[in-house]
Amino acid sequence: MATASSHVPKVKLYGVPYSVCTSRVIMCLLEKQVGYDLQVVDIVKTQDHKKPEFLKLQPFGIIPVLQDKDFSVFESRAIIRYIARKHEGHGTPLYGTSEKDKAMVDQWLEVEAQNYNPAIAPAVWHLIHAPLFGQQGDPTVAKASIEKLEKVLDVYEGVLSQSKYLAGDFFSLADLSHLPFTQYLINDAKRGDIFDKRPHVKEWWKSISTRPTWIKHLSVAFPGKNFDSPGS
Amino acid sequence: MAVKIYGNPVSPPTRNVIASLYEKGVEFELVVLDLLAGAHKKPEHLKLQPFGKIPVYQDGDITLFESRAITRYIATKYEGQGTPLYGKTPTEKALVEQWVEVESQNYSPVTSALNFQLFIKKLFTGEGPDEAAVAVEVPKLNAVLDIYEARLTESKYLAGDFFSLADLSHFANTEYFVKHSGKADLITSRPHVAAWWQDISSRPSWQKTIAYCSF
Numbered sequence: 001m002a003t004a005s006s007h008v009p010k011v012k013l014y015g016v017p018y019s020v021c022t023s024r025v026i027m028c029l030l031e032k033q034v035g036y037d038l039q040v041v042d043i044v045k046t047q048d049h050k051k052p053e054f055l056k057l058q059p060f061g062i063i064p065v066l067q068d069k070d071f072s073v074f075e076s077r078a079i080i081r082y083i084a085r086k087h088e089g090h091g092t093p094l095y096g097t098s099e100k101d102k103a104m105v106d107q108w109l110e111v112e113a114q115n116y117n118p119a120i121a122p123a124v125w126h127l128i129h130a131p132l133f134g135q136q137g138d139p140t141v142a143k144a145s146i147e148k149l150e151k152v153l154d155v156y157e158g159v160l161s162q163s164k165y166l167a168g169d170f171f172s173l174a175d176l177s178h179l180p181f182t183q184y185l186i187n188d189a190k191r192g193d194i195f196d197k198r199p200h201v202k203e204w205w206k207s208i209s210t211r212p213t214w215i216k217h218l219s220v221a222f223p224g225k226n227f228d229s230p231g232s
Numbered sequence: 233m234a235v236k237i238y239g240n241p242v243s244p245p246t247r248n249v250i251a252s253l254y255e256k257g258v259e260f261e262l263v264v265l266d267l268l269a270g271a272h273k274k275p276e277h278l279k280l281q282p283f284g285k286i287p288v289y290q291d292g293d294i295t296l297f298e299s300r301a302i303t304r305y306i307a308t309k310y311e312g313q314g315t316p317l318y319g320k321t322p323t324e325k326a327l328v329e330q331w332v333e334v335e336s337q338n339y340s341p342v343t344s345a346l347n348f349q350l351f352i353k354k355l356f357t358g359e360g361p362d363e364a365a366v367a368v369e370v371p372k373l374n375a376v377l378d379i380y381e382a383r384l385t386e387s388k389y390l391a392g393d394f395f396s397l398a399d400l401s402h403f404a405n406t407e408y409f410v411k412h413s414g415k416a417d418l419i420t421s422r423p424h425v426a427a428w429w430q431d432i433s434s435r436p437s438w439q440k441t442i443a444y445c446s447f
Binding site: 059060071073074075077078081082085086099100102103104106107109110111113114115152155158159 | 282283293294296297298300301304305308309322323325326327330333334336337338376379382383
């Protein structure tokens with residue numbers, strides 16, 4: 001199991017562990033063995049993300065923000081790129097090992113951001129999170145979103161029949177970026193079926209979601225919660 | 233070996249990739265895909281880009297898609313020549329990444345939607361804008377541009393006092409928005425945003441891109 005390297009200084013992470021974007025960063029920190037102090041920003045009850053102190057750090061009022069000594073960076077996919085580059089020498093090589101690997105990782109991280117995320121996010125919102133924020137989920141929007149997602153997964157099925165992970169035969173930032181939303185859709189909305197019916201996608205999900213770092217994060221972010229093992 | 237781009241001169245992501253090549257002084261060949269004829273959905277293209285989108289970039293033995301992955305690759309591969317699109321230090325690079333993500337997640341979805349409603353739709357279907365959709369997007373863009381206005385009082389460009397990929401990523405959607413949406417005042421009424429747009433759009437790389445892509 002990955003543990004923080006003692007010679008690497010800790011960073012400060014503003015967010016909440018159950019948030020998709022904060023999870024993305026936590027998973028990267030765990031894989032790179034970088035210790036962090038979590039500064040909780042309550043986005044539900046006290047709405048800390050809308051307060052002036054937070055807006056000074058992140059003017060769009062969105063979590064997470066990473067502070068590394070006197071340097072501050074936001075947008076989860078920018079943060080994970082920064083961490084993966086800065087700590088290239090230890091932990092999991094999340095950018096691969098060659099310039100070509102790096103390019104493929106950036107490509108598939110963009111695919112996640114531009115194709116996968118817009119398809120899965122509405123489904124997770126309307127099926128799971130809307131009520132937590134006092135809103136009504138719309139099952140029609142969720143259904144349309146899942147149809148879009150299935151088209152994206154058809155492409156992934158083809159790609160993953162050629163390589164073990166998205167950017168090649170190595171686990172990377174690109175695969176990592178898919179974990180948080182997919183976990184919600186499969187475990188909370190119980191839509192594992194759309195992954196299970198595509199054998200290479202199923203195998204890929206099983207592989208990435210059983211990484212000890214992800215299991216560790218889930219136990220911290222959702223203490224006491226049961227998660228079905230993939231394939232069960 | 234020559235750099236090839238498979239795309240179309242009207243496509244915003246194709247234009248941004250072309251601009252990055254001009255910034256780096258790298259010669260390229262544009263292979264034009266006829267979008268109206270559905271060339272981007274045909275098997276030959278799907279082999280290169282399985283989502284059926286443009287552009288695709290080929291450079292020696294690498295084939296890449298997603299314009300922001302392509303421009304990142306160009307900024308890295310040609311680091312030693314032309315404009316330093318990633319800045320000069322690791323923290324500058326991280327800020328470039330941050331503002332590229334801001335453009336990707338906050339700016340372009342809204343400007344693309346408005347461009348579509350306010351003029352692109354009419355070109356293809358003859359239909360006018362869905363006013364309800366426009367009414368949703370305009371306040372979003374105003375909120376984002378208020379943040380840009382504040383940011384650009386702190387520094388000349390988005391990631392700092394240097395032109396970078398972060399500013400470049402805004403080229404194509406902003407060009408269309410300012411020239412054709414009828415809502416250019418959202419940009420021009422904000423003094424720092426207006427000055428920033430005036431500055432970056434006057435760059436030779438953007439002027440050359442417009443000239444190359446116009447017909």
